[in-house]
Amino acid sequence: MAVNSTLDRVFVLELVRVTEAAAIAAAKLVGMGDEKAADAAAVESMRNEFNDLDIKGRIVIGEGERDEAPMLYIGEEVGTGNGPEIDIALDPLEGTTIAAKAMQNSLAVVALAEKGNLLNAPDVYMDKIAVGPGLPEGVVDLDNSVADNVKAVAKAKNRPVSDMLVCVLDRPRHEQIIKEVRECGARVKLIGDGDVAGVIDTTNPKTSVDIYMGSGGAPEGVLAAAALRCIGGQIQGRLTFRNDTERGRANKWGITDLDRKYSTEEMASGDVIFAATGVTDGTLLHGVHTSEDGKRYTTETIVMRSASKTVRRIQTEHDRAIKLS
Numbered sequence: 001m002a003v004n005s006t007l008d009r010v011f012v013l014e015l016v017r018v019t020e021a022a023a024i025a026a027a028k029l030v031g032m033g034d035e036k037a038a039d040a041a042a043v044e045s046m047r048n049e050f051n052d053l054d055i056k057g058r059i060v061i062g063e064g065e066r067d068e069a070p071m072l073y074i075g076e077e078v079g080t081g082n083g084p085e086i087d088i089a090l091d092p093l094e095g096t097t098i099a100a101k102a103m104q105n106s107l108a109v110v111a112l113a114e115k116g117n118l119l120n121a122p123d124v125y126m127d128k129i130a131v132g133p134g135l136p137e138g139v140v141d142l143d144n145s146v147a148d149n150v151k152a153v154a155k156a157k158n159r160p161v162s163d164m165l166v167c168v169l170d171r172p173r174h175e176q177i178i179k180e181v182r183e184c185g186a187r188v189k190l191i192g193d194g195d196v197a198g199v200i201d202t203t204n205p206k207t208s209v210d211i212y213m214g215s216g217g218a219p220e221g222v223l224a225a226a227a228l229r230c231i232g233g234q235i236q237g238r239l240t241f242r243n244d245t246e247r248g249r250a251n252k253w254g255i256t257d258l259d260r261k262y263s264t265e266e267m268a269s270g271d272v273i274f275a276a277t278g279v280t281d282g283t284l285l286h287g288v289h290t291s292e293d294g295k296r297y298t299t300e301t302i303v304m305r306s307a308s309k310t311v312r313r314i315q316t317e318h319d320r321a322i323k324l325s
């Protein structure tokens with residue numbers, strides 16, 4: 001299949017190297033209880049790998065804004081400066097708490113798109129609802145009640161409401177959502193962190209997750225939308241603001257309609273490449289493991305492209321004594 005795009009297929013493997021490096025760097029600190037140290041290690045490794053790529057890269061979803069993040073901040077330029085203009089969304093360590101506690105589903109995540117095709121979302125919260133592929137467009141909507149959304153998906157899947165499993169971040173702010181899901185007769189899967197993996201779980205029959213609901217980081221919403229562009233499914237998001245400072249962040253990045261609902265394609269359009277490497281074992285990927293002799297790391301990565309609809313799982317062995325390449 002011929003794909004007419006600025007993103008050459010070579011970027012697929014280049015992106016794998018980027019997420020592998022970040023995952024390995026973070027994995028060395030898994031279980032140490034230090035979220036900031038693990039995140040910093042992933043950030044540094046990811047940044048170094050990006051700067052070896054022949055791209056004019058711009059971070060549109062990163063570790064925060066420049067005055068808050070010393071590396072991989074929103075607006076930072078990466079790459080050699082030679083090559084195509086690329087927008088980048090990333091989370092060097094999705095699930096910092098998970099990694100610090102050696103729990104499931106911590107990932108190193110990156111999405112690439114041609115310039116202007118990723119939502120330049122501020123680092124605020126986003127209300128989200130997502131479902132997997134094969135369902136009617138608009139089957140769920142943020143403006144519908146929890147019960148109506150659950151019943152609509154059950155009807156579309158021709159299954160009883162009691163079969164529905166809704167994935168929700170385990171946070172006090174979600175008590176009402178959890179209550180309403182159970183009151184309508186559906187079930188709840190609570191996760192401690194990692195809502196990119198939570199959204200992607202709606203596409204994997206092995207997880208039994210039918211719907212993702214709740215609020216989480218806007219950056220993770222854009223990354224999840226990039227993944228769904230590649231493998232199918234729907235996500236709808238609406239930015240939420242707790243104070244005037246956060247509203248000012250939105251204005252800074254050109255967002256004036258603060259109540260707008262964003263569709264999957266409004267968050268990630270055009271040709272998109274998404275890659276994630278497991279840091280800890282989870283429903284999506286195996287984490288980084290060390291060989292019995294201590295000389296090698298093994299990683300597992302999923303890399304996807306929207307234009308060609310390819311999904312690759314790549315298992316790699318790395319010699320601990322040699323720099324990644």
